[in-house]
Amino acid sequence: MSDNNNPLPLPSLPEWRNFVAATQQSAISFDRARIIDTPGLQLDISAQRHSPELTAAAQALLDARNFDAMRRHLLEGGIVNPSEKRAAWHSALRAAAPVGPINAERQRMNEFIRKADSERRWRNIVHIGIGGSDWGVRLAVGAFGYAGMWRQVRFVANIDGHAIEGGLAGLDLRDTLIVMASKSFTTAETLENGLRALERLRAAGVEDPYQHVVAITARPETARDWGIPASHVFRLWDWVGGRFSLWSSVSLTTALAINSDVVAGMLAGATAMDHHFANAPIEKNAPVQMALSGVVNRSVLGYGSLNIAPYDFRLAALVPYIQQLEMESLGKSVTLDGQPVGVPTGPAVWGMPGTDAQHTFFQWLHQGSDGAPVDFIVCQNADHQWRNHHESLLANCLAQREALLEGKSHSHAMMECLSAGMSHDEAEALALHRTHPGGRPSNLIVLPRLSPYALGSLLALYEHKIFVQGLIWGINPFDQWGVEYGKVLATGITRELNGDIPVDAAHDASTRHWIEQFRNDSAK
Numbered sequence: 001m002s003d004n005n006n007p008l009p010l011p012s013l014p015e016w017r018n019f020v021a022a023t024q025q026s027a028i029s030f031d032r033a034r035i036i037d038t039p040g041l042q043l044d045i046s047a048q049r050h051s052p053e054l055t056a057a058a059q060a061l062l063d064a065r066n067f068d069a070m071r072r073h074l075l076e077g078g079i080v081n082p083s084e085k086r087a088a089w090h091s092a093l094r095a096a097a098p099v100g101p102i103n104a105e106r107q108r109m110n111e112f113i114r115k116a117d118s119e120r121r122w123r124n125i126v127h128i129g130i131g132g133s134d135w136g137v138r139l140a141v142g143a144f145g146y147a148g149m150w151r152q153v154r155f156v157a158n159i160d161g162h163a164i165e166g167g168l169a170g171l172d173l174r175d176t177l178i179v180m181a182s183k184s185f186t187t188a189e190t191l192e193n194g195l196r197a198l199e200r201l202r203a204a205g206v207e208d209p210y211q212h213v214v215a216i217t218a219r220p221e222t223a224r225d226w227g228i229p230a231s232h233v234f235r236l237w238d239w240v241g242g243r244f245s246l247w248s249s250v251s252l253t254t255a256l257a258i259n260s261d262v263v264a265g266m267l268a269g270a271t272a273m274d275h276h277f278a279n280a281p282i283e284k285n286a287p288v289q290m291a292l293s294g295v296v297n298r299s300v301l302g303y304g305s306l307n308i309a310p311y312d313f314r315l316a317a318l319v320p321y322i323q324q325l326e327m328e329s330l331g332k333s334v335t336l337d338g339q340p341v342g343v344p345t346g347p348a349v350w351g352m353p354g355t356d357a358q359h360t361f362f363q364w365l366h367q368g369s370d371g372a373p374v375d376f377i378v379c380q381n382a383d384h385q386w387r388n389h390h391e392s393l394l395a396n397c398l399a400q401r402e403a404l405l406e407g408k409s410h411s412h413a414m415m416e417c418l419s420a421g422m423s424h425d426e427a428e429a430l431a432l433h434r435t436h437p438g439g440r441p442s443n444l445i446v447l448p449r450l451s452p453y454a455l456g457s458l459l460a461l462y463e464h465k466i467f468v469q470g471l472i473w474g475i476n477p478f479d480q481w482g483v484e485y486g487k488v489l490a491t492g493i494t495r496e497l498n499g500d501i502p503v504d505a506a507h508d509a510s511t512r513h514w515i516e517q518f519r520n521d522s523a524k
Ligand code: F6P
Pocket: 130, 131, 132, 133, 181, 182, 183, 184, 185, 186, 187, 190, 242, 243, 328, 480, 483
């Protein structure tokens, strides 16, 4: 038994060893009971390893990690991010009856939207933010604004000047609102892009450009010092991690771009998933079951990556959204008290919407030497009028999943070749290339249709899955010290490049070489 504040590395836990042994004796076999109904979606985990022994071992492992108490701690706003001494209480933002300050901020935001809509103001919105201050909004706007919006929305995240140049190009800046989303209000990309936007507003003759800027941040005073009027500053709180900030006023852009109902629907769907996570028994608990399969795939079977395959063109931004959520959370290799975890942790997450993905990298999934588990995500019903398109989309999704699971045996491939009229020798040679190993695990997530409620539920499903995996691995899924280090180095190198400070001799020789070259280049 481990103390959750000081989790023992997994290899030293007898419960882990039992879990590994049970996994090795388990198999993939269809069982209707392995399709879990949740509010907002169905999760089919029947294409993952399973056995009664594995179920029992999983329960023992969760108990050893004090799962019940830790889940309560998370959902009640306890400190679950000890390295930053913070809660990760994003679930409070979406509660049906949010506590005072959250509700007050929501009301302020709604009032801002109501006024803008009634005045038909802000034909253009330029949303400036990066990482968690960007992907969630891009996702929501992509999911629900695909068929057209009366406001034009552009997203600018990257420090690359082409991003802000393109983001502002061709807009009537007199009717453009700049939304700066930054929890810290220190992120170089966001502040620099914000400055460029202000310069362009001034150049376009806008009298008081700050009246065209809104900030969403956990540091309201910093945004005010930056010049943004207090009535345009919406706050979030320290206990909202950047990658979970979609549930805060960061969704102002979504509400302006589409409407407030989208935001409300997503909040409701996510809350419903919170309740499911808090109350459903382990075997029927979608985030927990997804987490357990993820641990099996990564730490026992050794799959190094997880593929996300949304069979819905509107969900293109889901891939980077989940990529950040998973990889910033689970890209850790020491336990809470700094010991090596002892097993492989968070997989690399990648993907693309199907069917594009089939014509890009699915070959690797089918017959490559490594393979990867796949999360197939699809809507039972489409929102367009072409039934045949949707049937084809559904068929492709099911077909890829089946091929990965069932594979194609050598004898099946032989039979195909022979019935195509090949000689026995030809068939024998080709059949080897047409054989698929199969046995590749996957999840199938089915949304009734792409409603805000279903999307909210889907995102909360992944959030809770990640929490459970972090708990099992004994790591902190809520910090991101690696990213912080990169930011510090980049700040120093920027100053070296612009000649503010001399090139630090402590850089490695190659980095020094390129700093010198780029410095000289920019002097030309
Ligand atoms: O990528 C690191 C990170 O800290 C993310 O967690 C965050 O979403 C992003 O940078 C942007 O940070 P901020 O919202 O403070 O500008």
